Amino acid sequence: MPAVNHVFTVFSLLAFTSPSVPFTWHLTEASSWNAGTCLFIFWTGLSSLVWFINSIVWDGNIVNWTPVWCDISTRIAIATTIGIPASMLVIQRRTYFMVRQSATNEKTAQKRRALAIDLLIGLGLPILNMILSIIVQGHRFDILEDVGCYPAIVNTSLTYILITLWPVFIGIASFVFTVMNLSYIQRHRHSLDSWMECTPSSLLTSSLYIRLVVLGFIAFGLSSMLSVRDLVSQITSGSVVWPGWNVVHADFGRVDQIPRGIWAGRGAHSGFGVELKRWVSVGCALAAFFVLGTTREAGERYRAFGRMILKVLGGKNGQQDEENGDLKRYAFG
Incomplete structure (x- = not known):
């Protein structure tokens, strides 16, 4: 079904x-509060x-075609599985604590410590998971027709600990913070605007705060489908006890090249799982744009950017048109 892949390419x-x-x-x-939004866009965009x-x-x-690229891209694919829910956890956790504490009273050391924790969760955990995945990597990589490097x-017992359960637990933690943020909005919806006036960042508004909560629910819905599907698939397909490093990596340099007709039907819902893995990143990235890129503040920035582009493209012609316009207004009163 090449048309399916072409549609995915566009999106x-x-x-x-x-x-x-x-x-x-x-x-x-960037400030002490919005590291999560940067990390979320980074992971979804990179994926x-x-x-x-x-x-x-x-x-x-x-x-x-490119073995080195496959080595890199498969590592990124593993990291983003953790990076997307982890960065959303950073967003929801940070906003939860900010609305309950006076952000204006935060000292520089406290802001740096908060930023360090955010980076440890949203960047450190995905990188650590990417490194640990080598332990349960059976061979170099797979190449799936239309999908590429995979x-x-x-499927061993150790895979649960190193790969499968991480996004499940991180997603649950993010969902809990999202629900608590939503509860706060409902209880204090009339005082959100006055609180936001005291925040140190002009980016964080009551509207954006609500949008971040909405984004949390969307990201949880999309990423949880993938993590739960991976967990159920691993359980139903029958994992084996960890046989040891030498057994797992006995034929590590092998590359399996699998046509669509095989991988799409191999195992229970295998084709659905493969497509879901790559569509989740796309869905989260588009959700990030519609939530963060369609605000009133975003519209002002788009207009400012458009004026700058027109000014650059106009150059001397734009200046001449402006001068001619002034002459016409003078001549015709």
């Missing part, structure tokens, strides 16, 4: 490019970019 490109707009100003105005490239390079083929993780 994955949109998922990579569209959140980059709000990412630029969230990054340039969408990887799947976009793979969908083009391996469209209708299983040729091992991690080759063996």
Whole structure:
């Protein structure tokens, strides 16, 4: 079904490019509270970019064109499985504590400590999980037709600890904070605006705070489908006891090249799981854009950027048109 892959290529490109707009100003105005939004856009955008490239390079083929790229992209695929829910946990956890404490009273040391914790959760955990996944990596990687490079993780008891359960627990923790934030909104919805006026960042408004809570529910819904599906699939397919490093890595250099007709029907709902893994990143990235990139503040930034582009493109012609307009207004009163 090449049409399915072509549709994914279009949406994955949109998922990579569209959140980059709000990412630029969230990054340039980075503070102690919005590290989570930057990390969320980073992980979803990076994952969408990887799947976009793979969908083009391996469209209708299983040729091992670029082994080094596959080594890199499969590591990224594993990291983003943790990175997306972990960065959402950072967002919901940080906003939860901010609305209950006076942000204006935070000292520099406290802000740095909060930022360090956020980076440890949203960046450190995915990188650690990416490194630990090598232990349960059966061979170098797989190449799936239309999908491209895919991690080759063996189904052992140790895989639950190192890979499978991490996004489940992180997603649950993020969901709990999201629910508590929603509860706070319902109880204090009339005082949100006055509280936001005391926050140190001009980016954080009551509207954005509500949007972040909405994004938390969307991200939980999408990522939980993937994590629960992986857990159920691993349980139903029958995992084996960890046989040891030498057994798992006996044929580590092997690369399995699998046509769509095989991987789409191999095992229970295997094709659905593969497609879900790459569509979750796209869905989260597009959700990030619609939540963070469609605010009133975002509209003002788009207009300012458009005026800047017109000014650059206009150059001398724009100045001449302006002067001619002034002469016409003078001549015709």
